[in-house]
Amino acid sequence: MTSSLRDLKVYTTYPHSCSYLSEQEATTLFVDPRTPMDSTLYSQLSLLGFRRSGSHLYRPNCGSCSACIPARVRIDKFEMRRSQKRTWKQNSDLEILQVEDIHDEAYFQLYRRYIEARHRDGDMYPPSREQYQSFLSDEWGVTRFFEMRLDEELVGVAVADQLDDGLSAIYTFYEPLLQERSLGKFAVLWQIEKSRELGLDYLYLGYWIKQCQKMAYKIQYRPLELYVNGNWVELL
DSSP states (O other): OOOOGGGOOEEEOOOEEOSSOTTOEEOEEEEOTTSOOOHHHHHHHHHTTOEEETTEEEEEOOSSOOOOEEEEEEGGGOOOOHHHHHHHHHTTTOEEEEESOOOSHHHHHHHHHHHHHHOTTSTTOSOOHHHHHHHTOOOTTTEEEEEEEETTEEEEEEEEEEOSSEEEEEEEEEOGGGGGGOHHHHHHHHHHHHHHHTTOSEEEEEEEOTTOHHHHGGGGSSSEEEEETTEEEEEO
16 A cells, blocks of 8 residues: 555664765655555655655755755756757667666666766765666666667667656666767656656656756756755746
8 A cells, every 4th residue: 555645764874975976964854664665655855856876765954064056957848958959869860668677787888888987086986786776776767768879889778767757867877978969868858758748747856956066957958957955947
């Protein structure tokens, strides 16, 4: 039996070093992992700014910092900008397929190359099989795996959760040698269009952090809605 929001138990971590802002300490609020979960409750929590990592749902809960702001793209108002149209056209030769899982070695090796090239300073380095499988797990029957192939060669993977009102972009990794293709940007654009195809209202992008270059890119996908003081506010 699925819990309701009023029945939820949540916990906070002890303060720890922030993964995004080196001068800050972070505290994380997370849902009791023993809570029965389904797509409905997960969707309700996403509306409150929660995010999934593996089997855990969490939200920043820092006492002295509010830099992490939940962000989502409103699909019916989104139109590609000129540079985004170029990225879309540049990758029109890619084949995108939905697959059952990403357990095969080829997927992990692509993930390993990506982390080693792009995120040596992050908490996912060095990449390991255990961490990979835990982080990009298939949860509650909502997770979708999309692979990108160029001339049949695997060049990228996007992991997304299908919620009641939108897709939640969990993580994307891709071939770092294809930097000129801007595969990360393309993956966001493709998930926006996939959301539109599915008749969904939003693409949830996780947390926008203005002061963090790796997270600030989300502002490019406008109009963007930000979850501020308990309300979703449109940023034009």
